[in-house]
Amino acid sequence: MENIIECINLTHYYGKRLIYKDLNFFVPQGRILGLLGKNGTGKTTTINILSGYLKPYSGKCLIFNQEANSILPETRKKIGLLIEGHVQYQFMNISQIEKFYSQFFPGQWRKDAYYSLMEKLKVAPNQKINKMSNGQRSQVALGLILAQNPELLVLDDFSLGLDPGYRRLFVEYLRDYAKSENKTVFLTSHIIQDMEQLIDDCIIMDYGKILVQMPVNDLLGKIKKYRCYIPEKQYVSESIDGLFHPEKNKVLLEFFSFKGEQEVIELLKKEGIEFTNLQSYSVGLEDAFIGLTGKY
Numbered sequence: 001m002e003n004i005i006e007c008i009n010l011t012h013y014y015g016k017r018l019i020y021k022d023l024n025f026f027v028p029q030g031r032i033l034g035l036l037g038k039n040g041t042g043k044t045t046t047i048n049i050l051s052g053y054l055k056p057y058s059g060k061c062l063i064f065n066q067e068a069n070s071i072l073p074e075t076r077k078k079i080g081l082l083i084e085g086h087v088q089y090q091f092m093n094i095s096q097i098e099k100f101y102s103q104f105f106p107g108q109w110r111k112d113a114y115y116s117l118m119e120k121l122k123v124a125p126n127q128k129i130n131k132m133s134n135g136q137r138s139q140v141a142l143g144l145i146l147a148q149n150p151e152l153l154v155l156d157d158f159s160l161g162l163d164p165g166y167r168r169l170f171v172e173y174l175r176d177y178a179k180s181e182n183k184t185v186f187l188t189s190h191i192i193q194d195m196e197q198l199i200d201d202c203i204i205m206d207y208g209k210i211l212v213q214m215p216v217n218d219l220l221g222k223i224k225k226y227r228c229y230i231p232e233k234q235y236v237s238e239s240i241d242g243l244f245h246p247e248k249n250k251v252l253l254e255f256f257s258f259k260g261e262q263e264v265i266e267l268l269k270k271e272g273i274e275f276t277n278l279q280s281y282s283v284g285l286e287d288a289f290i291g292l293t294g295k296y
Helices: 043-050 094-102 111-120 134-147 164-179 192-199 218-221 261-270 285-292
Strands: 003-014 017-028 032-039 057-064 077-080 151-155 184-188 202-206 209-213 226-230 244-249 252-257 276-281
Touching: 003 043, 003 184, 017 043, 017 134, 017 184, 017 209, 032 043, 032 192, 043 057, 043 151, 043 184, 057 151, 094 111, 094 134, 111 164, 134 151, 134 285, 151 164, 164 184, 164 192, 184 276, 192 226, 192 285, 202 218, 209 252, 209 285, 218 285, 244 285, 252 285, 261 276
Parallel strands: 032 184, 032 202, 077 151, 151 184
Antiparallel strands: 003 017, 003 057, 202 209, 226 252, 226 276, 244 252
8 A cells, every 4th residue: 555645753843842852653545544642742843744834844744645845836736725714815716715715726636525524514605714713714715625636635733713513523424535546644632522414534742752653543443441449658760651641639649551451460469569459451543642741
């Protein structure tokens, strides 16, 4: 399967502050990949590098086998990009802005994709964009991107400003569209419940590194939340290899791990931790994210 995006040993600084070092990942054709990370871990930096707006300090970012910051115009037409700010020319109405944008994409414009989404949102063709909510404007921007018929969609915080109903509508619409048209999607969102319903693969970033890159189903099938009881004065190190963010609350100990229950039992004994009633739980993507990155 061809890789649409390949990032190789990406390193970037803002001044003297290291954002990340030797970041490596790829996105195969036809997959929907979600980039998850706390604020300040480099999500928007990565989007800006992918978009060609930012040249990394070192390393390569290839889009369709071309350097992202020097991509050819005909290749750039294959990319649909949504970044903060969404729609320009807000004095136009729904119909006017579709006609305006269509002139930049002759031969590939699909107005049906745009108006199909507007119909689902119950937006009238003569409705002015400057009279819409921020969430509705973001959906207009997304509709314009879908109409471009790009092979790759890069969406930064795509659900910003949407209420739960519209978020659910668009998540379902985008997934059906991407799968039926074999599109590749790279996106970020702060609303992880949306991501769980939408993405095939996920990258979970911590400060300066990738913690996990794998299919979502594999992640949720492997990671477990563990809970056990320990003596109140029992010391538990915050850094035990194989356990993520052990958290002690008096006599209750909670942590996350990819290890099986027997492996966890052996590890706790090796650390000299007295415990009883060890239990494991399956979790959703949001709990997995918090478990891997920590609450704070």
